[in-house]
Amino acid sequence: MTAALAAPPSGSGTVEDDPVPVRRKRSRAGRTMHGGRLAYALLILAVLVSAFPFYWTIVAASRSNADLAKVPPSLLPGPNLMRNVEAVMEEADIGKALLNSLIVSGSITVGTVLCCTLAGFAFAKLRFRGRGALLAVTVGTMMIPPQLGVIPLFMLIAKLEWVNQLQSVILPGLVSAFGVFFMRQFLVQALPDELIEAARVDGASSARIFWSVVVPIARPGMAVLGLLTFMAAWNDFFWPIVALSSQNPTVQVALRQLGGGYVHDQSVIMAGTLLGTLPVLLVFGLLGRQIVGGIMQGAVKG
């Protein structure tokens, strides 16, 4: 709030009303305005709020339970990380959970991207009867939370004797109406009709057109959809805790077990949280830009 001296913050819209207007060139349009000091200060504050829980996870995971009960609390990481990691490996089998989550999220990502690219291509570029109706059904269910179907779904996998097996999470995870819509929107713009026509004239088969014409062009969209799908699958919560148990957990199932009240050592719980979050953070650290781009893209098109 010290920046208030330079620019009275009487509302976010007036931040740029500089008291010395001569000094600053008035910009032409909203999007080209330069950020003032207050804008930076607020944004940095927002970044700190976003990041602090992560920092705190590291702090708490590397201390002992007794440290966490101290007043004033210690705000720097301690020496106990390895001990807590070992403890959580024993109590919640995080190792197996990480492997399971990798298998589940990996399969869901590959399968979803493939199914959605196929269907998205058909909706974008092919003519067939019932196209409008099928697309409407797909888009219409996009907004319906899958959580509402868990009871029949559970009865189904119980009948198939899939409870506690990974395919019970993988197969329902492949259904992504959003993905179909996303790939359709991507291909409508990115894939010129002439290209398909040319390939047809050359006598290429449908499968061939798909693999050597559609897929290369769809690749950027597929990558973004893959990233979003992987994160969503890794973080999915309701269905995995219904379909799986602590004997064969994904990371989220293991975390639910850790938070279920049987483990009382907070630093051990935080070590589990840290281990379960690291893989997504890694993906995010490497490809955060693409994820940001994907979400903003999806917003404009969706």
Added chain:
Amino acid sequence: MTLTAPAGKAVAAARPSSARRAWRTVSPYAYLAPFFTLFAAFGLFPLLYTAFVSLYRVELQTPGDMEWRGLGNYAAVFTDDYFWLSLRNTFTIGVISTVPQLVMALGLAHLLNYRLRGRTFFRTAMLLPYATSVAAATLVFAQLFGRDFGLINYVLGLVGFGPVDWQTGTVASQIAVSTIVIWRWTGYNALIYLAGMQSIPSELYEAAEMDGASRWRQFIHVTLPGLRPTIVFTTVVSTIGATQLFGEPLLFEGSISGGISHQYQTLGLYMYEQGWGFFHLGRAAAIAWVMFLLILVLVGVNALIARRRSRKEASR
């Protein structure tokens, strides 16, 4: 499809070119088949079948046995005080979490829309909470909101406030649960708004500028109307998310009753408690169906308000 396929096959032997033409009419369905097979089995069927199951008595241990109950499950739900409590909690937590979230997201998007140094960094950092799982975020916040040793109460104590009992107090616990939602989704919504702001044509701002409109008036008269579809979209998505809120109240204290006196139990958690705590799958299905209708009504109300507002705008 059933008409053209056999016809195509019959001619295929005689002339390959018409076989290809026939394949062209059929092949779109081949592209759609993988998705729609899965969609029918694991997406559409469960949703519709929920209504059917809700009319039966089904136990968790023997999900194959169904016994007709008519509207009995609904009667049981509607006469349960905890249903009405969780409905009310879902509503209050929904408001406490959605309204500040979207308002702050709008503000952040406005800031992110400035020409900034390090804008990729800011955008990515805002999205960091979105990448965290509900479970991980809730466990960390449950720690931070600890009554005796939580960091939040410590900081409040420094300014001479509290300690607040974030677990037992109705309002306090609902604020705590909402905080987790706000933390996870504000940055995401800010980016959605930012995308919307960037698609507003800059000529509109130039025209407003020429008319001598201040920055604030530009925000009110150019940015907000331009963002209307985006705002409606985020409101709908957040409303749906709030209606089925589940992970945060479940893991805040790890109890399926949503606190010692159900003070922050949501409908999603109530459904889970009935189904997987008390083994009444049929009753849980009734609750799921009620939630579905609730979502339809809320989305309808949203759409109605949006349409009315834009009509008002147009007639002005």
